[in-house]
Amino acid sequence: MYELFKNLGAWLVSGDQWTGPDGIAHRLAEHLQYSLLATLVAAAIALPVGLLIGHTGRGAFLAINLASFGRALPTVGLVVLVFLASGLSMWPVYIALVALAVPAIVTNTYAGMTAVDPDVKDAARGQGMRWHQVLFQVELPLALPLIMTGLRLALIQVVATATIAAYVSFGGLGRYVFDGLAQRDLVQVLGGAVLVAAVAVVLDLALSALQRFLFLPHSRLRSSGGTPTRTA
Amino acid sequence: MSVDWSWIGDHTDDLTGLTLSHLQAALTAVFFGLLISLPLAVIAHRIRPLRGFLLGLSNVLFTIPSIAIFVLLLPVSGLTRTTTVIGLTVYTLVVLLRNTVEGLDSVPVKTKEAAKAMGTRPLRTLLTVELPLALPVIMAGVRIATVMSISLVSVATYIGDGGLGQLFTDGFQRNFPTPVIVGVVLTILLALVADALLVAVQYALTPWKRRRA
Numbered sequence: 001m002y003e004l005f006k007n008l009g010a011w012l013v014s015g016d017q018w019t020g021p022d023g024i025a026h027r028l029a030e031h032l033q034y035s036l037l038a039t040l041v042a043a044a045i046a047l048p049v050g051l052l053i054g055h056t057g058r059g060a061f062l063a064i065n066l067a068s069f070g071r072a073l074p075t076v077g078l079v080v081l082v083f084l085a086s087g088l089s090m091w092p093v094y095i096a097l098v099a100l101a102v103p104a105i106v107t108n109t110y111a112g113m114t115a116v117d118p119d120v121k122d123a124a125r126g127q128g129m130r131w132h133q134v135l136f137q138v139e140l141p142l143a144l145p146l147i148m149t150g151l152r153l154a155l156i157q158v159v160a161t162a163t164i165a166a167y168v169s170f171g172g173l174g175r176y177v178f179d180g181l182a183q184r185d186l187v188q189v190l191g192g193a194v195l196v197a198a199v200a201v202v203l204d205l206a207l208s209a210l211q212r213f214l215f216l217p218h219s220r221l222r223s224s225g226g227t228p229t230r231t232a
Numbered sequence: 233m234s235v236d237w238s239w240i241g242d243h244t245d246d247l248t249g250l251t252l253s254h255l256q257a258a259l260t261a262v263f264f265g266l267l268i269s270l271p272l273a274v275i276a277h278r279i280r281p282l283r284g285f286l287l288g289l290s291n292v293l294f295t296i297p298s299i300a301i302f303v304l305l306l307p308v309s310g311l312t313r314t315t316t317v318i319g320l321t322v323y324t325l326v327v328l329l330r331n332t333v334e335g336l337d338s339v340p341v342k343t344k345e346a347a348k349a350m351g352t353r354p355l356r357t358l359l360t361v362e363l364p365l366a367l368p369v370i371m372a373g374v375r376i377a378t379v380m381s382i383s384l385v386s387v388a389t390y391i392g393d394g395g396l397g398q399l400f401t402d403g404f405q406r407n408f409p410t411p412v413i414v415g416v417v418l419t420i421l422l423a424l425v426a427d428a429l430l431v432a433v434q435y436a437l438t439p440w441k442r443r444r445a
Binding site for chain 1: 233295296297298300301303304307376379382383386389390396397399403407408415416419423424
């Protein structure tokens, strides 16, 4: 056990390990690229949907059921399925990652919107605000903390799941996990796992710091946040 | 991409076995998750200074990717079912702990004071007053934890376990979509059925909620 962690430490700090196309630096960049791009695409789809459902109250059924469907969907199966359908490309990875992130963002955006005090919305309308003014100037700012929570949850899940890019022969930090498992090289497997975990924790802390910095005035209104779930 | 129905017919025994093994892993994890999170939730509810620490700790554990947790457990418990169950249990903790604490918080102070005034001891109050009243919120957590665990078992296919997840590896290696489709559909069905059963359990356990409606 001690020997293992010593080797793991050596693996993580050795200079050779960090350079070149198989190096940690390159894999890290790939991993971040997959994760950030997928989360951005998911946000572009999910934010408008969540805002509209929350604002109009229509489709609430969809928002609630999307959450439990998103939780039930096995991501590994989805990746393999799209892979078999589309062949060797990045499509399976991006589709699966976006499918994973969309429900988390939609449901949290919806939850944030419905948590806005109806009296506040009435007051805004009473002042003669149009629907889009109510949406963007009243509801959105008040819902932002919960929306950010949803984005954080989605990003963490996506970072964790981007590991499977390596399963369908692409890069990212998952490479070390899968290569290591294939070669029975536990040190490499653990190294990959530790790096993915570190990226997830660091990104979450960074976003939480950003959230505190950006929304300090609202933070007192913040409720307990959305329900976290994990699918890979 | 078409489904080969005869393959399904030929493999019903395998599919039943994998489904049962899948369900067993998920349910064991939820069971242990409850066993661990209930006392922790009571501590977090009653001792305020520990509350932030316990909830924060479970949040950090949740941040660690599942594949990483499974892999990090390899030196401890190897390529076994134990690894799968421990990994899944870790994930159920954050949902169960948070919901149980919130459930206990939602019990009206006046109700607890009434129990105290009637001379009910703290443990008895917890078991006969607080936990039953917190049940709807706790059960919401149990439902989420169960659905999530059922979906997550598949990830353990990388370490040679994974119940229905093995169908994904199988289909992937043979470039044969049928097992993958069957695996995805069965996993979702299993999650939906388990969720519906838990709703029924909650209905049965909270008779006072029905009278109000």
